[in-house]
Amino acid sequence: MAGTPPMTVTRVRLWRWRRNPLRRHSDVVEAWIVLVTWILAVLGGILAGQAAAGSMDAAFSARRAQVxxxxxxxxxxxxxxxxxxxxxxxxxxxxxxxxxxxxxxxxxxxxxxxxxxxxxxxxxxxxxxxxxxxxxPATPAEAMLQTVLAGVLVAQGAGTVVWVGGRLVRARLVRRRLTEWGEEWKRVGPEWRNLSGGRG
Structure with missing residues (x-):
């Protein structure tokens, strides 16, 4: 209709963490998966990057000591x-x-x-x-550059692996939730159609 105003959608931030009648247990689980995934991706990436940088630095130091x-x-x-x-x-x-x-x-x-x-x-x-x-042996500047690059690459790789793992777990949870919704609609759908005047 010409006089109907456009529908607006309001995004509610952190809705999975707030108590509301529409929130399900699976929503809370999904929120925790997202939070834990990001924490592990960041911390795991940092720790893996530091370990790689330390290993590279030790290797350069050992090389300098041997020649x-x-x-x-x-x-x-x-x-x-x-x-x-x-x-x-x-x-x-x-x-x-x-x-x-x-x-x-x-x-x-x-x-x-x-x-x-x-x-x-x-x-x-x-x-x-x-x-x-x-x-x-590598000069101190070359060793520093290679150590930093190795740390950054390993940190990024480790963080990405954790993030992808979290996304896969979350996707599986979403598929399970959609299946549950489908099962529930099979039970409730006919009653809803009858109440709304539709043909069942």
């Missing part, structure tokens, strides 16, 4: 240009180096140096406890 920087000498001049097609390229080239460990043992190996470095140049390389050359 040490040594001063080595180029035994031959380095190539002037990097080899093409060598995959990841940081602009350096491989060259033979020699160094003496703390116990006086002389070691030789190949290390990455800047192109064109002449023989006899001093370079810093990283070695482990056995005297084998290894890649340098």
């Amino acid at each position: 040490h920087a040594v001063s080595a000498v180029l035994t031959d001049g380095a190539a002037r240009t990097p080899t093409a097609g060598s995959g990841y390229d940081d602009g350096r080239v491989w060259a033979p180096v020699r160094w003496t460990s703390g116990n006086g043992a002389v070691h030789t190996d190949r290390a990455k140096v800047f192109p064109g470095a002449p023989a006899g140049s001093t370079v810093t390389v990283w070695a482990d406890g056995t005297g084998r050359l290894v890649s340098p």
Whole structure:
């Protein structure tokens, strides 16, 4: 009808927590599921993120403790240009180096140096406890960045898993409630139609 005002819908916040004659037991259960899901998602995500960050930080600290920087000498001049097609390229080239460990043992190996470095140049390389050359450990800034990223990603993943689990439980509860409503309507529907003048 032209003169009928539009129907407005008023949203009542937290209605599942308030006492009212339309609230069912399943509504209260659903409210608790939502609350517990959010609490577990946030707290679980934070705890998992902190655990991952702590693990990463411990791994970086252990790595730094296992290697040490040594001063080595180029035994031959380095190539002037990097080899093409060598995959990841940081602009350096491989060259033979020699160094003496703390116990006086002389070691030789190949290390990455800047192109064109002449023989006899001093370079810093990283070695482990056995005297084998290894890649340098992450700098404090790199370690911090990777630790933070790992913590954030794990926190987000853990929180999402808990949230999805809560949504699945809630969806199952909603399906059960709809089934109960259907069963109830089968009993009440015919009486309602008779009272409203409909055909039963």
